[in-house]
Amino acid sequence: MAEKKRTRRANGETAVYFGKDGRWHARVPMGYKDNGEPYRRHITRPDEGALKAEVQRLEKQRDQGTAQQPGKLWTVEKWLWHWVENIAKDVVSENTYDGYEVAVRVHLVPGIGKHRVDRLEPEHLESLYRRMQKNGSKAATAHQAHRTARTAFGEAVRRGHAAKNAAALAKPPRVEEPEEEIEPYSVEEVQSLLIEVNKRRNSARWMLALALGLRQGRRWGCAGSMWTWTTST
Structure with a gap:
């Protein structure tokens, strides 16, 4: 089948065409790059129906503000260190920063650091909390790691690096209230x-x-x- 002639579309509209390779192609406007240039995501599928379904999915993500933005993809390790040293450090107290840094260095990076931020799931964090307690950490320590992760990944969502905050969806371990000792x-x-x-x-x-x-x-x-x-x- 000969390549269908592309029709001229207004800026901001998706271009769909059938290529010489026998596949359907689309270029979906997704926003702008850091340098201000338009960013269009190129996708291809073997049939037109599958392509249109993917186009609709991407356009919905774009319109809802949940689409992955152009640029480097963050691993959990890289994002946590960037967040704690370049974002949190300048806006929180020294004690709060120290708590964040320990949670990142000792627990979060070794436990889930290899995952991508945009693909992190609540189950990854819940598994980490269980391993921490199995290895001797108190529930309060796992809870501190959870609070740190929730704050860090919340910032990632606000900046468009992830569609959801996995830590906000994860269930942290229950912390027993210590009984007040009366003298x-x-x-x-x-x-x-x-x-x-x-x-x-x-x-x-x-x-x-x-x-x-x-x-x-x-x-x-x-x-x-x-x-x-x-x-x-």
Whole structure:
């Protein structure tokens, strides 16, 4: 089949034609390069229907702002180091930067650094978190790596380097809330407190709390009929 003559299209429209190689071709406008030149993605398929379906997919990504932009493709390793040293470092506190740097260097780069940013999936991160805990890291450490990844890949999405934030979709490990350790009063402290509260009209309220360890709400809930008061002579 002879090559179909290309029809002249307005700027910004997709050009579709049948080539001498027996395949259908399209050049889809996708935006502009860093130097301001128009960027058109060339695609080819063996039949016209498959080509049109791919054209529609690319045009939808372009219109939604989720298409891969021209330029170098970022690996996770390269992006994380670029982000932590050239983006985050200048806008966060020193302590926050230190936390990011450790998470990137010790956990994220060794664990998922070889993946491409635009092809990273939530399952890659969830697998990393499980490996971290299996190797002895605490859940809180895995959670810190998760927060770092979520922030870094969120910036990648905003800059058009990826269509989705895989870390925002991943499920981090649950961090157990540490129980608050309560240090009881010493005998001397209780004696001093009793001397002071005995000077008040509602001293019985505080004596009851000290004796039984009741919270304030429970102290107010004690009915007077529950107690029998005796006076020593």
